Structure formats: C-alpha cells, structure tokens
Amino acid sequence: MSELPKARVATTSLAGCFGCHMAILDMDERLIDLMSHVEIDRSPLTDIKRFTRRCDIGIIEGGCCNEENVHVLQDFRKNCDVLIGIGQCAIMGGLPAMRNAIMHSDEPLRECLEEAYITGRNIRNKTHNVPNDPALPLLLDQVYPCSQVVKMDVQIPGCAPEGDLIYDTLAKLLAGRFRGFEPDRVRFD
Template sequence: MTERTASRIKMATCSLAGCFGCHMSLLDIDELLLALAERIEFDRGPLTDLKHCSEHVDVGLVEGGIANADNVEVLREFRARCACLVAVGACAITGGVPSLRNRFTVSECLREAYVDGLGVVKPGIPSDPELPLLLDKLRPIHEVVRVDYVLPGCPPPAAAFRELITALLEGREPVLPRELRRFD
C-alpha cells in the first residue's frame, strides 16, 4: 500500500474468465459500500462501468482465470497500474471450474461446443478475427503476473471482502479465519 492508506485509496476490479460471482459477493457487503465510499475512490469495476483503470490504483481485485490472449493483455495492463493486486476466488487462484476444460484440447472443446454438442442449431466453429485466441489451457493469474494477496472461495463470502478491504485501509495484513475461506 502507499502513503494514501490513511486517507482515500483508489480501488479497481477486473473480471477475466469466470462467472462474475466474486463481484456479486463484493456487492453483498451492502451498506458498507456507502461507508467505504468515504475512504475509497472506486475506479474500474461494476460500480463505475469503466473499461480501463486509471494510471495508478492502490488496490486491484481480479476475478477469473486466464483463458485467452485478451485476458493476458488485460491482466498485464491491470497489474502494471495496481500497487497491490488481489487474486479473488477459485478461478483467479487455481483456475476453478473453467479449468475443467484443461483435460481436453482447444479443438475438442470448440467442436463439442459448436458442432457436436447438444442443442447446436447451426454447427460451425466461429472464426471471426475479432474473437480472442484461446490459450491451450486455462491458467490462474499468478502464472502471468505477481499477486500480493489471495481471497479464496467460490465465491469468497462478503465478510471476507469486508476483512480484506478493512485490513488494507488500516495498513495491516488481512486475517481470514477458516470460516471465511470456504467454497460453496
């Protein structure tokens, strides 16, 4: 953290290959969001709808794993702008449920989803150059950038977000007892 800890800090969030459940859990801190608005300037995230974060952010929260080339680019830019980066949830930390595709090749996954899968109406694998290139495996974010903290869970409970944010505002290490490190 920076010397801004005693006053306001700038916080941003980023979602990669995940379900957005971690962001929903963050929003579950409810009325604490209003109190935090006095101490936190919210940058990129679901509260602001900004697509890119400012040049300098004190705390960045990343949910989701890395599934494609676009995820790598977004993550590297986000890390470069964040003084402190937190991997949020199972997908960011270990790859989570999306990493189940790692047992198969990319071509097998695409074929199942777009050609042979149940409910396929118009078979054909998309080939638009605008689509990001899929990586061979879904990866957790620490394989691409340095991570300062992890917030485990699928998704982490709102109380874990409360503790993480409060600890960072107070300039101390977050303490997450076992009941705040759960997957349900």
C-alpha cells in the same frame, strides 16, 4: 482515516461469471462506509475502460482463458500496487479450467471447441462452424490461474467468497493491518 486521500481501487472480471463482483455487494450497508474511503477507477461498476491513473488496489475475478484476459491482467499488474484475486477461478482457474482436463488428445483445444460448437449432444448450431470472428480474442491452450501469469499479492478463497471476508480483507488492507487469513475463515462449502 478520513483525512487521508481516498484509496483508488480497480476491478475486473476475466474468465469468471461476475458472481464475485456480486459477492462484493454482499458487504451490504458496509459498502457505504467503505466508499467514503475508496474511489473506484477502472471497473465494470464504473464502466471506466482504462486506468485514469495508478491504483492502490486491483481486484481480479476469474482466471485467464484467452489472450485478452492476459492482456488485462498484465495491465492491472502494471497499474496496481496490490493485486487481489477473488474466487476460485482467479486462484485456480475454477470451472473454466475443466477444459484443462482434455489431456489425452493431440489437439485438446480443437477437441474442446468442436464438442462445444459442433459435435456436442445438445448443440443447435446451424452453421456447423466454430465461431471465428476477427474480434474474438484467441483462446489460450489452457485456462491459467492468475498467479501463473502475474504475481498475485492476496487471494481471497471461495466460490464466491463471502461478503464478510471481502470486507474484512479490504478494510485491513486499507488500514495497513492485513496479515493473512484466519484458518477458520478459509474454507470451502
């Protein structure tokens, strides 16, 4: 494998907590081995903000809660051959998707923002306003899992996924041997 050109990998965190990026580090010393086969392009790890060229693998943490998430995800889809969602937020929306449960309201988004910034019990917001800086991306009407916005090729479950599972998946993908997960590896605890 060492004669082959290095695989190019990009990563991003959308509506996530960076826990899944931390979980990537959980592969410990195997990371060194992996890095001999991989070059990291656009990623918070390298602080590269735009794709320098097309990538083999894109790793997505988090779902889509605002327009910027959608924009980034679509950009990853256009620039990566294989798109991997890691963690429950990417796969199902995760914790941020709790706001999708505000259903019996004519204006769920307003209700959510007002509780978060104005009316909630432990709020200390002296402005009594919902933040609305022009630089803030617009929120979506609800939190979407990545697979509803673009086609996802592989989804690694867990919150966060185990480092072993991430390593196995990447190693198999790089070797062209990935055939899905063993059922006993897909569990929630």
